[in-house]
Amino acid sequence: MYSFTEENYLKAIYKLSDNNGSGVSTNSIAENIQTKAASVTDMIKKLSDKKLLKYEKYKGVNLTQKGKDVAIQTIRKHRIWEVFLHEKLKFGWEEVHEIAEQLEHIQSELLINKLDEFLGYPTHDPHGDPIPGENGEFHNNAFVSLDTVEANKKVILSGVINHSVPFLQHLKKIDLTLGQKLMVIEINEYDRSLKLLLNGKIEIFISNEVAKNILVK
Amino acid sequence: MYSFTEENYLKAIYKLSDNNGSGVSTNSIAENIQTKAASVTDMIKKLSDKKLLKYEKYKGVNLTQKGKDVAIQTIRKHRIWEVFLHEKLKFGWEEVHEIAEQLEHIQSELLINKLDEFLGYPTHDPHGDPIPGENGEFHNNAFVSLDTVEANKKVILSGVINHSVPFLQHLKKIDLTLGQKLMVIEINEYDRSLKLLLNGKIEIFISNEVAKNILVK
DNA sequence: ATATAAATTTAGATTTGTCTAAAATTAATA
DNA sequence: TATTAATTTTAGACAAATCTAAATTTATAT
Ligand SMILES: [Mn+2]
Ligand SMILES: [Mn+2]
Ligand SMILES: [Mn+2]
Ligand SMILES: [Mn+2]
Numbered sequence: 001m002y003s004f005t006e007e008n009y010l011k012a013i014y015k016l017s018d019n020n021g022s023g024v025s026t027n028s029i030a031e032n033i034q035t036k037a038a039s040v041t042d043m044i045k046k047l048s049d050k051k052l053l054k055y056e057k058y059k060g061v062n063l064t065q066k067g068k069d070v071a072i073q074t075i076r077k078h079r080i081w082e083v084f085l086h087e088k089l090k091f092g093w094e095e096v097h098e099i100a101e102q103l104e105h106i107q108s109e110l111l112i113n114k115l116d117e118f119l120g121y122p123t124h125d126p127h128g129d130p131i132p133g134e135n136g137e138f139h140n141n142a143f144v145s146l147d148t149v150e151a152n153k154k155v156i157l158s159g160v161i162n163h164s165v166p167f168l169q170h171l172k173k174i175d176l177t178l179g180q181k182l183m184v185i186e187i188n189e190y191d192r193s194l195k196l197l198l199n200g201k202i203e204i205f206i207s208n209e210v211a212k213n214i215l216v217k
Numbered sequence: 218m219y220s221f222t223e224e225n226y227l228k229a230i231y232k233l234s235d236n237n238g239s240g241v242s243t244n245s246i247a248e249n250i251q252t253k254a255a256s257v258t259d260m261i262k263k264l265s266d267k268k269l270l271k272y273e274k275y276k277g278v279n280l281t282q283k284g285k286d287v288a289i290q291t292i293r294k295h296r297i298w299e300v301f302l303h304e305k306l307k308f309g310w311e312e313v314h315e316i317a318e319q320l321e322h323i324q325s326e327l328l329i330n331k332l333d334e335f336l337g338y339p340t341h342d343p344h345g346d347p348i349p350g351e352n353g354e355f356h357n358n359a360f361v362s363l364d365t366v367e368a369n370k371k372v373i374l375s376g377v378i379n380h381s382v383p384f385l386q387h388l389k390k391i392d393l394t395l396g397q398k399l400m401v402i403e404i405n406e407y408d409r410s411l412k413l414l415l416n417g418k419i420e421i422f423i424s425n426e427v428a429k430n431i432l433v434k
Numbered sequence: 435a436t437a438t439a440a441a442t443t444t445a446g447a448t449t450t451g452t453c454t455a456a457a458a459t460t461a462a463t464a
Numbered sequence: 465t466a467t468t469a470a471t472t473t474t475a476g477a478c479a480a481a482t483c484t485a486a487a488t489t490t491a492t493a494t
Contacts, residue, residue, distance in 0.1 A: 005451065026472055039452055041473055046450090058459060058472060089331040102323045108316050114306040222481065243442055256482055258443055263480090275442060275489060 004105045007074045008033060009043050010052060013063055014071035023060025072136045077112050078104035079125035079132075084115060086126040093126040093178065094168035127168075128159025128178055128215060143215035147192060147208055151184045159215035167213060174204055176214065221322045224291045225250060226260050227269060230280055231288035240277025289353040294329050295321035296342035296349075301332060303343040310343040310394065311385035344385075345376025345395055345432060360432035364409060364425055368401045376432035384430060391421055393431065 002010075012032045016024045026044070030037045048055040052067035063071065081103040082096040091099070106112075113134065116122075123139070124130055132138050143158050157180040160168065171177065175198060185203070186195035192208040206214075219227075229249045233241045243261070247254045265272040269284035280288065298320040299313040308316070323329075330351065333339075340356070341347055349355050360375050374397040377385065388394065392415055402420070403412035409425040423431075 003450080027470090035451090036453065037472065038454080038474080042451075085328075089328070089335055091327075091331070099323070099325050099328055102325075103320075106316070106319045108319075111302075111306070111316055114308070118306055220480080244440090252481090253483065254442065255444080255484080259481075 001107065002070060005043070006047065006050075006052075007070065007105055009040075009047060010063065010067055010071040011074050011078075013053065013061060014068060014075070017063065021062060023056075023062055025060045029061075069136055072132050072138070074104050076132045076134075076136075077106070079129060080112055080116055080119065080122070082125045082127075083119050083122045083131070087119065087122075092168075092172060094165045094172065096126055097163065097165075124159075126178060127163055128157075141215070141217075143217050145212055146184070146194070146214040146216050147211035149184050149216060151187055154181065154183050155216035156181055157214060158217045160213055161215060162213040167210075170210070171214070174206070175202070176204075176206075182216075218324065219287060222260070223264065223267075223269075224287065224322055226257075226264060227280065227284055227288040228291050228295075230270065230278060231285060231292070234280060238279060240273075240279055242277045246278075286353055289349050289355070291321050293349045293351075293353075294323070296346060297329055297333055297336065297339070299342045299344075300336050300339045300348070304336065304339075309385075309389060311382045311389065313343055314380065314382075341376075343395060344380055345374075358432070358434075360434050362429055363401070363411070363431040363433050364428035366401050366433060368404055371398065371400050372433035373398055374431060375434045377430055378432065379430040384427075387427070388431070391423070392419070393421075393423075399433075 013024050016028050026037050026040045030040045044055050047053050053061045053063045055061045078100045081100040085091040085096040183197045185197045194206050194211050196204050230241050233245050243254050243257045247257045261272050264270050270278045270280045272278045295317045298317040302308040302313040400414045402414045411423050411428050413421050
């Protein structure tokens with residue numbers, strides 16, 4: 001139905017939208033998708049012709065419902081494949097994204113629904129991001145970032161904000177993976193770095209920078 | 218490394234080669250890949266520049282070792298994905314090929330090796346075709362077509378020659394699927410149609426046309 | 435051997451997606 | 465407000481893969 005490239009543009013625009021009707025800028029798309037602004041303008045015209053987005057010259061773009069649907073289905077496929085790679089093939093959470101970038105473009109509704117069933121209808125991907133349903137419904141996460149949690153409250157690591165490979169590798173190294181039970185036991189006033197207790201046993205220290213990029217519930 | 222299109226050409230040429238050094242013709246490639254002869258000539262030049270095949274004008278092409286390697290790895294990926302779709306996602310053997318045509322182009326050696334492991338290192342795909350190893354080694358099947366089997370000999374359905382969807386659907390409908398134990402109990406001289414005994418219980422009739430396209434061991 | 439047919443290649447276009455450089459528009463600043 | 469800066473668009477080109485129509489080469493048949 002739609003090309004890899006078209007799906008990638010729609011996904012990028014979807015992620016860059018703040019739903020304030022503000023219009024996603026050409027430059028931000030170019031940066032996100034690693035291409036040049038001129039190329040973005042060209043593609044935008046094509047997507048506009050196909051009624052996937054609304055485009056006003058120099059004013060940025062907004063996805064139509066049709067465009068959002070395609071973007072969300074692509075994200076759904078991406079995240080379901082990530083679960084497969086992590087749960088079944090035992091890829092690390094820092095490895096799954098790159099491969100899912102390819103798999104998300106496989107065209108077969110039946111495939112993704114059967115895969116979803118095979119995985120037991122997962123609700124979140126290996127990074128804690130929610131998996132939209134078959135009809136695009138999004139149950140939003142009510143996670144908070146770890147640097148806002150008060151001391152002595154038990155929480156569970158449920159997601160990350162920074163999805164970069166080095167960050168995910170670092171967390172894995174210090175045993176901070178999805179589902180980890182933890183408690184903030186000390187907040188240093190000076191730099192807001194934290195002392196955590198993992199599983200009620202091991203104590204570790206993390207910087208505020210790291211804490212800000214961890215989501216818990 | 219190589220584009221979808223390049224991999225598809227190499228796979229087609231590999232399958233059309235009889236290893237008699239005879240050179241695969243432009244037309245046969247065009248037919249196989251559903252394109253026009255002129256397009257094939259263009260692509261052949263490109264693949265020749267990349268040392269994936271040897272090309273002599275008007276004389277057809279022969280894959281180099283490098284070209285064969287790419288073709289075999291693509292076939293390996295195709296067949297491993299077919300096993301996954303059939304065994305894990307419960308797709309029918311007539312449904313897997315089309316989706317595997319897409320999945321075979323996913324680029325990640327690690328992915329295919331982990332998938333292979335996850336599936337328990339299968340040796341054959343859902344159609345009985347052998348799966349080449351990581352280093353391209355091919356253990357050749359010693360199957361014979363059912364129309365050459367003598368009466369009252371127990372055999373196992375181990376593959377098919379015709380891979381078309383209607384043929385595979387038909388076999389499934391009459392319970393002739395991979396692994397089925399059967400015995401030829403009657404060969405009609407007139408049209409060489411057969412009476413089979415399935416699992417030592419059920420009797421069915423098949424035409425010679427069908428028998429010729431079934432492989433057993 | 436010559437004529438005809440079939441297969442193959444070339445020439446010239448087209449589509450998709452990209453790019454650079456230049457022009458146009460909008461935003462920022464003095 | 466006038467000038468500069470940043471952003472965006474246009475113009476023109478290019479690579480990949482494809483096509484049609486015409487030219488060339490090889491195969492087949494008289
Ligand atoms: Mn991802
Ligand atoms: Mn993810
Ligand atoms: Mn197949
Ligand atoms: Mn197969």
